[in-house]
Amino acid sequence: GAVVSQHPSRVICKSGTSVKIECRSLDFQATTMFWYRQFPKKSLMLMATSNEGSKATYEQGVEKDKFLINHASLTLSTLTVTSAHPEDSSFYICSASAVGGYTFGSGTRLTVV
Amino acid sequence: GENVEQHPSTLSVQEGDSAVIKCTYSDSASNYFPWYKQELGKGPQLIIDIRSNVGEKKDQRIAVTLNKTAKHFSLHITETQPEDSAVYFCAASGGFAQAGTALIFGKGTTLSVSS
Numbered sequence: 001g002a003v004v005s006q007h008p009s010r011v012i013c014k015s016g017t018s019v020k021i022e023c024r025s026l027d028f029q030a031t032t033m034f035w036y037r038q039f040p041k042k043s044l045m046l047m048a049t050s051n052e053g054s055k056a057t058y059e060q061g062v063e064k065d066k067f068l069i070n071h072a073s074l075t076l077s078t079l080t081v082t083s084a085h086p087e088d089s090s091f092y093i094c095s096a097s098a099v100g101g102y103t104f105g106s107g108t109r110l111t112v113v
Numbered sequence: 114g115e116n117v118e119q120h121p122s123t124l125s126v127q128e129g130d131s132a133v134i135k136c137t138y139s140d141s142a143s144n145y146f147p148w149y150k151q152e153l154g155k156g157p158q159l160i161i162d163i164r165s166n167v168g169e170k171k172d173q174r175i176a177v178t179l180n181k182t183a184k185h186f187s188l189h190i191t192e193t194q195p196e197d198s199a200v201y202f203c204a205a206s207g208g209f210a211q212a213g214t215a216l217i218f219g220k221g222t223t224l225s226v227s228s
Contacts, residue, residue, distance in 0.1 A: 006156070008198055043202065043220045044157070047169045093156050095216065101147060102206075104156040 002028045002098035006105025013084055013112055021079045021108045023094035030075035030096035035067075038091040038107075049078050084112045115140040117205050119219025126193050128228045136203035136219050137185040143205040147216070151200045160162045160201075160218060161188070193226045200224070 003026040013019050023033060032051050036044040048069050050056040056069035066088075068080040077096075081088050089112045094105040116139040126132050138146075144165035149157035163170045163177045163186065170177050174193075179186040190197060201222045207214040 036218075041223075044218045046215050046217065049215055091154075097214070101145070101159060101162060104158075106156045107154070109154065 002096070002100070002103040003104045004030070004094060004096050004103050006094055008108060009106060009110045011111070013110070015085055015112055016083055017082055018080055018082045019110060021081075021092055021094075021110075023077050023079075023096070023105050025075045025096050025098075025103075028096075028098050030077070030098070032097055032106060033071060033075065034095045034097075034102075035069060035077075035078040035079050036093045036095065038093060040091075044093060047079075081110065084110070086112045088112050115143055115184050115205055115207075115217040117203060117217050117219040119203050119222060121222060122194065122220065123223045123225070125227065128193060128195060128226055130193055132188075132190045132193050132224055132226075133198070134188045134201055134203070134222045134224075135185060136187070136205075137183075138205040138217075139184070140205070140207070141181075142207050146177070146202050148175075148188045148219075149178060149202045149218075151202060151203065151221075157202060193224075195226050195228050198224055198226045217222045 010074045019033045035047045038044050047062045048056045048058045050071035052071050058064045071077040093107045119136045147162035150156045150160050161175050161177050163179050174191045176189040203219040204216040206216045
């Protein structure tokens with residue numbers, strides 16, 4: 001079945017630095033990828049929708065300059081958390097629509113210290 | 114946009130009992146309703162889904178029912194086992210075939226199955 005590989009699974013960074021999270025579709029082409037954020041014991045909140053070759057569409061309240069999304073190819077979408085602060089600490093998950101439904105990455109636990 | 118409500122937030126059952134989780138959605142255009150199981154520190158795993166052209170779907174101990182008129186759908190787990198303990202999320206979307214249509218999730222239900 002369709003597989004999305006997400007890396008890294010865990011990352012700890014210092015305040016003020018930037019972190020890049022990658023999601024790759026391994027056996028299919030993902031025209032559209034979705035990025036979610038999940039706080040502990042909370043639901044998955046849609047952050048943005050990225051389409052290959054165009055600018056991402058951000059949900060209301062999500063800072064596009066802080067969460068940079070790039071979808072330069074049909075198999076790779078990246079989320080860069082810029083100038084990270086402790087409040088950006090969260091679980092980030094990507095998803096892609098594929099034949100038969102949606103497939104999710106395994107998530108990235110970001111801790112900003 | 115779509116809004117998905119999920120109840121209950123927590124559910125405790127004895128092993129062997131049935132568990133039911135209910136969700137309602139707001140957008141009548143939504144036509145795809147998956148259920149996910151999420152274990153701590155992992156991404157959500159699809160357990161069953163249903164499309165708007167059917168009212169019920171079953172896969173062994175798991176079943177999902179959909180009432181389009183009332184805009185609600187439910188997850189039924191029979192003969193629960195301790196390994197069913199996890200957080201379950203319902204979701205809705207306008208359909209995976211529509212490019213750019215994201216899944217919108219309910220708030221989740223923490224299911225605890227005690228032996």
